[in-house]
Amino acid sequence: MPLSREKIAATAIRLADTHGLDGLSLRKIAKELGVGPMRLYDYVINKSELLDLMVDVVYSRIAEVGERSGWRDTVLAIAHATRAAALEHEWFSDVLGGRPHLGPHALAVGEATAAALNAAPGVVDIDDLQRAVGTLNAVIIGSVRREVTERRTARSTGTDEAAFQASLGPYLTRMLTTGRYPTVARLVIDGAHLEAEETFHHNLTTILDGITRRRST
Amino acid sequence: MPLSREKIAATAIRLADTHGLDGLSLRKIAKELGVGPMRLYDYVINKSELLDLMVDVVYSRIAEVGERSGWRDTVLAIAHATRAAALEHEWFSDVLGGRPHLGPHALAVGEATAAALNAAPGVVDIDDLQRAVGTLNAVIIGSVRREVTERRTARSTGTDEAAFQASLGPYLTRMLTTGRYPTVARLVIDGAHLEAEETFHHNLTTILDGITRRRST
DNA sequence: GTATTGGTGAATACACCGTACGGTAACGAG
């Protein structure tokens, strides 16, 4: 089988999943495919285009969520699918919001969310729609990015308390015991470990409620 | 004058401002300082730590906004300062939310926002505070990132309509005329150019209103 | 005064990166 954009993107995604975006190189992809590095340039302009390709593959998975009955359920389904995709492919969050996503599948999920939001109460003219899309995307990007970063640091320091104390602990506890950051200290010490998915859902409902309510400003 | 972490960080920031984060290399920083590349390692563990240093310098500028009278004004001031900093140092948005910000100045602005939110109505226990901080940061990260990316693509394609049609135009218009993305097409064609700062402010007020309102879920 | 030492800034070296470029072999169309 002769090599193709799809196959290149697939193995690139697999490598990025396991070694991160920094550990991804054209040479490694080529080696994984049993091929010289320059072969890839017969199918891809440069690394940036390959990244766009990978991103759109992920969007194609997100786009697979079918339409729901109501606009709200549709938006929630897309958002949760985006989060799930980012958790499965953590590099995706590194790229989220960092470049325009204009691939066909990215446009498809953009269309789906825009169409759903257009049916939301409180969205009457096109300016409302534009604002609603912007706000929703902002909250998705920010939430997902936050969660993935937290998960990474948690993994790097180790989940258990001991490893945490050994790595970030010394510096952070020293910082927090200075008394200059009392609220942050209280958050870190007394704060419960909130369920991530519930937090995400909370953020979503907060801004969806905000969208449906007509504002005066 | 003998070289210092501060001076290294300052010229690194200057270089990143003009050439972007990708165009930033230790060798260029060293050359700018009239020094061998390896000298930097006497002041900095590795490039990652240098990046953390740069980030915290930016946070120090953000932290300069004094306390406002009310919790809402304080939060808004910090958020707008963050946006302003990201517009001045666009590479900052590339890093926003992508790594834990634990520098002293970053902690200081974290403390300030947390303390302000703690005084907000609707925030009663520590779980509320944790959620509020998370939501606010998510919306700041997402909004700023979106805006910077848009500004970049606008600059790369050129602001004027003609250049746009020449670069992204062909592909995008071809995509939009397929009729598969009617809502997106309407947004692109009929959508007015909204003022960026006002959009940001809109996103902020939306979620601040959401925070002050007690939720049932 | 000479020899030895310690430490510090400079230079070299390594492994890796993206990619420009030239070349070769199969193969269907004329």
Add this chain to the structure above:
DNA sequence: CTCGTTACCGTACGGTGTATTCACCAATAC
């Protein structure tokens, strides 16, 4: 048979972060 196209391949260049080695020079010991 020739020719243009397509798929494959290897080498080479300039760049990166960083480990390591080298060169020098001031200070001390004799």
